[in-house]
Amino acid sequence: MLKNYLLTPGPTPIPPRVLETMARPIIHHRTPEFQKVIQEVEEDLKYVYQTKNEVLIFAASGTGAMEGSVINLLSPGDKALVVRGGKFGERFGEICKAYGVEFIPLDVVCGKAVDPKKRDEALKIDKKIKAVYVTLCETSTGVSTDVEAIAKIVKNYEAALVVDAISGLAAIPIKTDEWGVDVVVSGSQKGLMIPPGLAFVSVSAKAWGLIEKSTLPKYYFDFKAYRKAIAKTDTPFTPAVNLMIGLREALKIIREEGLEVIFERHKKMASAVRSSVKAMGLELFAPEAYSDGVTAVKVPQGIDGEKLVKTMRDKYGVGIAGGQDEMKGKMFRIATMGYITPSDLIVCIATLETVLSEMGYKFQLGSGVKALEETLK
Amino acid sequence: MLKNYLLTPGPTPIPPRVLETMARPIIHHRTPEFQKVIQEVEEDLKYVYQTKNEVLIFAASGTGAMEGSVINLLSPGDKALVVRGGKFGERFGEICKAYGVEFIPLDVVCGKAVDPKKRDEALKIDKKIKAVYVTLCETSTGVSTDVEAIAKIVKNYEAALVVDAISGLAAIPIKTDEWGVDVVVSGSQKGLMIPPGLAFVSVSAKAWGLIEKSTLPKYYFDFKAYRKAIAKTDTPFTPAVNLMIGLREALKIIREEGLEVIFERHKKMASAVRSSVKAMGLELFAPEAYSDGVTAVKVPQGIDGEKLVKTMRDKYGVGIAGGQDEMKGKMFRIATMGYITPSDLIVCIATLETVLSEMGYKFQLGSGVKALEETLK
Secondary structure: OOOOEEOOOOOOOOOHHHHHHHOOOOOOOOOHHHHHHHHHHHHHHHHHHOOOOEEEEEEOOHHHHHHHHHHOOOOOOOEEEEEEOOHHHHHHHHHHHHOOOEEEEEEOOOOOOOOHHHHHHHOOOOOOEEEEEEEOEEOOOOEEOOHHHHHHHHOOOOOEEEEEOOOOOOOOOOOHHHHOOOEEEEEOOOOOOOOOOEEEEEEOHHHHHHHHHOOOOOOOOOHHHHHHHHOOOOOOOOOOHHHHHHHHHHHHHHHHHOHHHHHHHHHHHHHHHHHHHHHOOOOEOOOOOEOOOEEEEEOOOOOOHHHHHHHHHHHHOEEOEEOOHHHOOOEEEEEOOOOOOHHHHHHHHHHHHHHHHHOOOOOOOOHHHHHHHHHHO | OOOOEEOOOOOOOOOHHHHHHHOOOOOOOOOHHHHHHHHHHHHHHHHHHOOOOEEEEEEOOHHHHHHHHHHOOOOOOOEEEEEEOOHHHHHHHHHHHHOOOEEEEEEOOOOOOOOHHHHHHHOOOOOOEEEEEEEOEEOOOOEEOOHHHHHHHHOOOOOEEEEEOOOOOOOOOOOHHHHOOOEEEEEOOOOOOOOOOEEEEEEOHHHHHHHHHOOOOOOOOOHHHHHHHHHOOOOOOOOOHHHHHHHHHHHHHHHHHOHHHHHHHHHHHHHHHHHHHHHOOOEEOOOOOEOOOEEEEEOOOOOOHHHHHHHHHHHHOEEOEEOOHHHOOOEEEEEOOOOOOHHHHHHHHHHHHHHHHHOOOOOOOOHHHHHHHHHHO
C-alpha cells in the first residue's frame, strides 16, 4: 500500500475542493450560469495577474498561449529578442522560427539569470525588434529572472515585453501593471492548482497596438477574437467547461488565502528545500537567482539520477521531476507551489534521504529533514 | 427544486463513471502510469474512428484541430474546396482565409446535404486543390453529409478528404478506412461523452504525403510533432491529463456497448424525436439528410424561439440548443448522442409540450410524448 505525493513543477496537486467542482454534472457554455463562471474567473485572474488588462483564456496547453504571443504581436520582417536560459526560453525561439520571424537569442548561462551588469548592454533594442520574450521562472532549471529590471529597460522602446509566467503565476510575484509587463502568458497546472488544459494571456494597451498591426496568420489563437468574446462574457470557441469551473474554485481558494501570504508560504518552503538539500551535502543547480516555485538540485556523482526519481515514485509514491533533455539524469526538481504543503515536503525529503542512502550516497541520515524542520518552524 | 437535463449537441452529459475518474488526484504525464493512459486511449480511439491510422490528440477545442487540418496539409498557392452548409462548414473557409489559402466554396442549401446528382459535377477537383473539407454532421442545422459518396469521388484525385466529425464521431457511422477518409477531425464533448478540451485527428498515408510537403507555418498544431511523440507514447506538450483519464473511461464504456449498438440506439432516439415533433405539428429544419446525432426543428410562427429555449432551461431545468447566428430564435435543436437516454427524451418532449402550450401554440397536449413512446418501444 502506497500513498501518493506529487511534488512536480506541473501538474501540481489539485485541492479536493477543486476536484469536487469538476466532478459535477457539466453545464452548457452558452448560458447565464456559465457566463457567471467566465465573469468570476476573469475578475479573479486579474487579481492574480495584478493587472487591469484583459486576461484572455484558451483551451490549450501553455505552449499554445506562447505561440499566441508570437503570432499576434509580430509581422513578417519584425524581429524578436528572445532571452534563453533553458528549455522553455528556447521554445519562444522555436516558435519564431516556425513563423519565419527572425529572432535574436540572448543566451544566459543555464542556471543563472540575466546578469544585471550586462543587461543594459544586451538589451539594445533596435527598431525592428517588436517584442522581447523572457521566462519568469525557467521550470527546467529552477531559475527566476528579474522581470522588473528588464521591464524598466524595455519600457523605453516600442517593443512589447512578453513574459512566460506559466511556471510562476500565483507562485512567485509578478506585478504585471506595476512593472509594466505587456503580455503575461500562463497555464493552469502550476500555481493555479488545476489540471493542464487552460492557458492565459494578459494584454496591455501597448501590446494591443502591435496586435492591431500584426499580419502573421492566426485563427484559433487570434487574440482579437477572444477580446471581442470576453467583452460579451463569452468565448469564441467551445471553452473547456469543467476546467473553467475548477479554475473558479481554485481562484477562490487563492483569494481567500491572499497572494502575499501565498508568496511568503512558497518562499519559506523553497528556502526549506534549499537548506535541506544543502544539509545533505547536495548542490543547487541554481545557487543564484533561484525561483521559489521549483528547486533544481544536482544529482551527486556516482548516483543515477533517473533511477533516483523512478525509485522515489515507484517504490515510495513520491513524485518529483528529473532533468529534461541534456540534463536528463543529472538533476532532480522539487516544486513548492500551489497545493504542495510542508507535510508533503517532509515526506519528500525523508524519502529522498532513504533512496539516496539505498543508492550508496554518503551523508548523515536525517540531516535533510532536520534542516527542513528548522527552516519551516 | 429542479433536476437538470442536458440535451444540447455539445457539451453532452458526462456519465458518472467518467466524472469520477476525472475527480481522482492528478498524476504526472511523464510516467509509465500516464503512458498506459495514452496507449489505451490511442487504441480505443482507433476503434471508434474505425481506422488503423494514427489518431493525434490535442489539448484544444475542436476548432484547433480544424485549423490543424488546414495548416498541416496545405502550402501557399494550394487551393481548398470547402463544402459549406452551415456555421461549421463556413469555419473551414474562415481558417483558409486567415492563412491566405484560396478556397472554393461549395455552398449547399442550409438544411440540405450535397445533392447527389450535382455532386460529381461540383466536385471537379483541379490540380491546385489539395484538400476537400466536409462536415459529417453540421451541428448548426442537424444535417448529415454522405461522406462515403464524396470519398469515392475524391479518392481519384491527389487531394485529401478532410471530414469534420466533431459532432458525429461515436454518434453516427463514419468508416474512416473503409470509406477512405484521409483526415477525420473530432472533439471530446459530443459522442465521446467527456467535457470539451480535447481534439483529435486521424491521418492517412495520403495525408501524411501532403503534410511532408506543407509549408504553412505551425507550431502548437504541428501534426509531425504529435506523430513523433505518439510513436514514443508521449505528447509534445503538456497534455490535458484529467480529460485524458476521463476519455479512457468513456472509451471503455463505448467499447463495452459496441459502436453498432450505439449507432442503432442513436438512430432510434433521433427517429423518435422526429416523430414526436411532427406529431406536435412542428416542422423539421432538415426533412432530408438529417443526422441521428442532433435534430433541428423550426420554431412555429408566432412563437419566440429564444424564449422557448430559456423557459425550458430556467423554469424546467431542460437544456436544449437554440439556433445560431441568423437562425437565432427560429430553430431549436435536440441532441441524441452520447450519454443522452430515452428517459431524457421523455422529460425533454414533455417539457417542450408544456412550454409550447404555455406560449400559446395550439396542438394536442401529449401528442409528442405519445409518438415518442410509440417509436421508442
